[in-house]
Amino acid sequence: MAFACVLAALPSPGRAQDTADGALTVVRAAHLVDVRHRRVIDDVAVVIAGGEIRSIETGAGMPMGAEVIDLGEVTLLPGLIDVHTHLLHEYDREHGDDDANRILEIVEMRAADRALLGARNARDMLEAGFTTVRDLGNSGINNDVALRDAIDGGWVPGPRMFVSTRALSPVGGQFQELVEAAQPLVAREYVQVDGPEQARRAVRQAIHDGADWIKVIVNSDSLMLSPGEMEAIVDEAHRAGVQVAAHATHGDAAAMIAVQAGVDSIEHGYTISDDVLAVMARKHIALVPTDSPTAEHHRARIRRAVAAGIRIAIGSDAYYRADGLTRGQVAARIYPRYVAAGMSNMDVLRSATLLPGELLAPRHPIGTIEAGARxxxxxxxxxxLEDIGALEDVAFVMKEGRTVVNRLTRP
Ligand SMILES: [Zn+2]
Structure with a gap:
């Protein structure tokens, strides 16, 4: 709380350009996708004040005195939401595999380097159309909290961030074998938990450090957190009103332990079984598939998850450098994968906006264009709705009523 007050007292250039209280902005467009009701509204005007949507109008009538942004022959959508990012984390294939990169990132990057990398990625994500992200660890020690607060304070442009601080994990984090002298490095990136009491302590520490979500690596290699540890994590987090995202891969055991403990989302779940999906459907646990544009072999589970009625929230999990593409452009290329896996274009749009919005912010709507939403x-x-690849070329971005990108109209 003390830190938040300090931030508020410092200069925040972004705030000065916010929509003034009460001033009306109207965004006009030929089409709008109403993701909640699975329909398209034509010739539409979105009326905005104080960073919030006040109403959706059709036809010619326009409120008096409003600033009108007429975008013409385009389709309006809610800002994209990427629920699995690592903005303060970048690997380079030139350095080798995940393991080699993991060591280099920790020993060569200062906290300030990580934060500045995050600032670049945050700007790139916003400019590609992502107005909200959930950032799940690999940020060093609480550097994600600093980036979130800098964006909220208007110091740097970026999406609204929900952050996790360091991921909780079994011994060793996601490192492969490390010699004893190197093992202290693990704590730069992960909080290793041994036993339910340590698990509780780790959750409390994360929340104290500023976490909006708890990220848990349920399994890494052959090590796996126990049911007792997972139950302690979920119990402690939920008591504080914080949700839990569980990384679960390699078979079904880790995912089953996580869903039985009552986590809120399963990350990856590449080999998830129908048995686990049935528990997820019953408990309304989201699946965050994080399929890359080349993940052919995991495709069938998307179809099974849709059939089981699972809420799918799409996350990019992008963290490798891609020549010629910004982080946002990489993240925007994930959607055709889900159409190829059998989802309808409308369902993909909902999994990129409405459903992640419900997962992240059930009380103050995001991911939908309707009265009362951000x-x-x-x-x-x-x-x-014809070509999901349209999301790779976003021509206008508005975050909380403030225009960030406008490649369509002259000022
Ligand atoms: Zn990840």
Whole structure:
């Protein structure tokens, strides 16, 4: 709390440009995708004040005195939400595999380097149309909290961030074998828990450090957290009103332990079984598939998850450097994968906006264009219901009523 007060007292240039209280902005467009009701509204005007959507109008009528942004022949959508990012984390294939990169990142990057890398990625994500992200660890020690607060304070541009601080994990984090002298490095990136009491302590520490979510690596290699440890984590987090994201891969045991403990989302779940999906459906646990554009072999589970009625919230899990592409451009390329896996374009749009919005912010709506929701909007020139690739070329971005990108109209 003390830190938040300090931030508020410092200069925050972004705030000065916010929509003034009460001033009306109207965004007009030829089409709007109403993801909640699975329909398209034509010739539409979104009325915005104080960073929030006040109403959706059709036809010619316009409120008196409003600033009108007429985007013309485009489709408006809610701002994209990426629920699995690592903005303060970047690997380079030139350095080798995950393991080699993991060591280099810790020994060569200062906390300030990580934060500045995060600032670049945050700006790139926002400019690509992502107005909200959930950032799940690999940020050093609490550097994600600093980036979130810097964005909230208007110091740097970026999406609204929900952050986890360091991921909780079995001994060794996600490192492979490390010699004894190198093992203290693990704590730079992970909080290793041994036993339910340590698990509780780790959750309390994360929340004290500023975590909005708890990220748990349920399994890494052959090591796996126990049911007792997972139950302690979920119990402690939920008591504080904080949700839990569980990384679970390699078979079914880790995912089953996590869903039985009552986590809120399963990350990856590449080999998830119908048995686990049935528990997830019953407990309304989201699946965050994080499929890369080349993840052919995991495709079938998307179809099974849809059939089981699972809430799918799409996350990019992007963290490798890609020549010629920003982090945001990499993240925006994930959607065709889900159409190829059998989801309808409308379902993919919902899994990129509404469903992640419900997962992250059930009380103050995001990921939907409707009265009372945050004014997070994007516009694309193509028709995303015909070609989901339209999301790769976002021409207009508004976050909380403030225009961030406008490649469509002259000022
Ligand atoms: Zn990840």
């Amino acid at each position: 004014a997070d909007l994007i516009a694309v020139r193509g028709d995303p």
